[in-house]
Amino acid sequence: MDTTQRTDQARSADRRRRELLEAADRVVLRDGPGASMNAIAAEAGITKPILYRHFGDKGGLYAALAKRHTDALLDSLRAALDAPAERRERVEQTLDTYLAAIEARPQVYRFLMHPSEGGQQTEGFDVGKHSAPLLRRMGEELAHVIGDRLDLGPAGEQLARVWGHGIVGMMHAAGDWWLGERPCTRAELVRSLADLLWGRLAAAGDKVGGPGF
Amino acid sequence: MDTTQRTDQARSADRRRRELLEAADRVVLRDGPGASMNAIAAEAGITKPILYRHFGDKGGLYAALAKRHTDALLDSLRAALDAPAERRERVEQTLDTYLAAIEARPQVYRFLMHPSEGGQQTEGFDVGKHSAPLLRRMGEELAHVIGDRLDLGPAGEQLARVWGHGIVGMMHAAGDWWLGERPCTRAELVRSLADLLWGRLAAAGDKVGGPGF
DNA sequence: GGCTAATGTTACCGTAGGTAACACCATAGT
DNA sequence: ACTATGGTGTTACCTACGGTAACATTAGCC
Structure with a gap:
């Protein structure tokens, strides 16, 4: 079924997301807020693009x-x-x-x-x-x-x-x-x-x- | 004389430093804290290495x-x-x-x-x-x-x-x-x-x- | 089998901080 | 007058990071 399938996928993605967050947590706790995306990806046993697929950008990861x-x-x-x-x-x-x-x-x-x-984009000064x-x-x-x-x-x-x-x-x-x-x-x-x-x-x-x- | 010479040089360096700081001020006020060293140097009408000679690194400039x-x-x-x-x-x-x-x-x-x-160098977590x-x-x-x-x-x-x-x-x-x-x-x-x-x-x-x- | 979709990779780009090496120009010492 | 010194300035480069494009690989579903 469509819904169950999407639910399964979402569940899996959520689990993965949690795992990634835990890895990120470890790195941030170890290296401080300056931790790089590469370092976090390495700690999670994967590479950068996956992080970006899950969290959009560094701000997204850190926000999560x-x-x-x-x-x-x-x-x-x-x-x-x-x-x-x-x-x-x-x-x-x-x-x-x-x-x-x-x-x-x-x-x-x-x-x-x-x-x-x-993100220092065009915004005048918020x-x-x-x-x-x-x-x-x-x-x-x-x-x-x-x-x-x-x-x-x-x-x-x-x-x-x-x-x-x-x-x-x-x-x-x-x-x-x-x-x-x-x-x-x-x-x-x-x-x-x-x-x-x-x-x-x-x-x-x-x-x-x-x-x- | 040695002292007067050093005083003259110091005075000149200080004036220059103040000019650079004023330029940096303008850029930071315009572009926000994310202002780049290149931008600041450009505003001051010079190039990066001079900034670094005067302030050591970006932290030094910002501290000043x-x-x-x-x-x-x-x-x-x-x-x-x-x-x-x-x-x-x-x-x-x-x-x-x-x-x-x-x-x-x-x-x-x-x-x-x-x-x-x-600066995210080696420091453990100050x-x-x-x-x-x-x-x-x-x-x-x-x-x-x-x-x-x-x-x-x-x-x-x-x-x-x-x-x-x-x-x-x-x-x-x-x-x-x-x-x-x-x-x-x-x-x-x-x-x-x-x-x-x-x-x-x-x-x-x-x-x-x-x-x- | 073949389609879709997620997961993963390598390899790359742009930008920013920071530096090395070299050029210019004044002044001081001989 | 000729050099030595030291400040001012440059170009060209390195490294690291955020972010992305393009390409493998594997799993499930018709």
Whole structure:
């Protein structure tokens, strides 16, 4: 039958695709985001044109690769965001989940955050099109949760989006810096960031003798 | 004399270097971060090897280019950070200064934030080495200001650093998203972010009937 | 058997980063 | 005046990578 045939083919192609993605994963984890298509093909035991048939171009491959990890991380974050606990606890859990993930697999993190892509064709200057999609997705996700659960008045929807992206950016930048310098434990970092979100910056006192802040 | 000679040569080389950087600037602003060394050389009216003699490699050129813009932006931010006003006002001024800068010249911003470099030589996986240096420098700068002026107790130094990088990340991510979607005015964005830093997330009430947050 | 289609290959192209080797021209030293 | 030096500039080349065209090979279906 036509449909079963197409289904079979699709299933086979999907399996192959998964295998290729796993090979690509290994190479990217080993060689970093600069991994070449040749290297990936070699790891998969095949040659370049096959990769191109499956993924179109390097951007396609990397997008597929990123989607897997992004989805996985987003699932973890959703779980933390939905845990039954009070707000502060939940915020800390979410921060910790993210930081634990990037700590456990810095290569994956680096790959996701530094796409280094951006086909430079004719487009005039599409800022925003090139930012790491993971950050955007996390920001939107968080915005959704905030907007759903918090009563923020008339402009609450917009406020939630700003906060979603802002908090994600805070988490990301702090995590990136922390991963590089390791100046404190993960728990301390989580506490510090939660303190920041809880307004401790605004509440802190000026240093005696200082010019004030 | 030897010294005067070397000074003369150095002065000439410096002038040339500045000219080359200005040409590179024009090309990068026109063609985006993917601008080729050939294109830059052509714009400067010379050929590639000269660029390489002056800057070593593309990373060197881009680093020099980035340093100019980064220094300029940091100066603006320092001014806002040092303005005579109360804390909230100063925070808003700083946020606004940054956002006005990226709004005025998105190409420069895009270039600074997306180095897209990372010479893929043998290095094993230096996470943090590849993050945009601008973010790091802004984070350190802010950390310094916070640590200098706020009384944050015994672990204040470390807290200030976390907050510095965190706040800069928040500003960056929110700005990046805002620049792409333009969902509100700059002033509204500034207010929303300042509200977030002032603990409004922690203070907001749960939505009626929701699962709480 | 013969058609189609997927899977695989080799061999190639264009472009970009980077370099080697050579030419030009000023100035300094003798 | 004649050379040596050092900066400026060139052409021509190498390598590596993304991407593609054209050609084998094998499997299933009529």
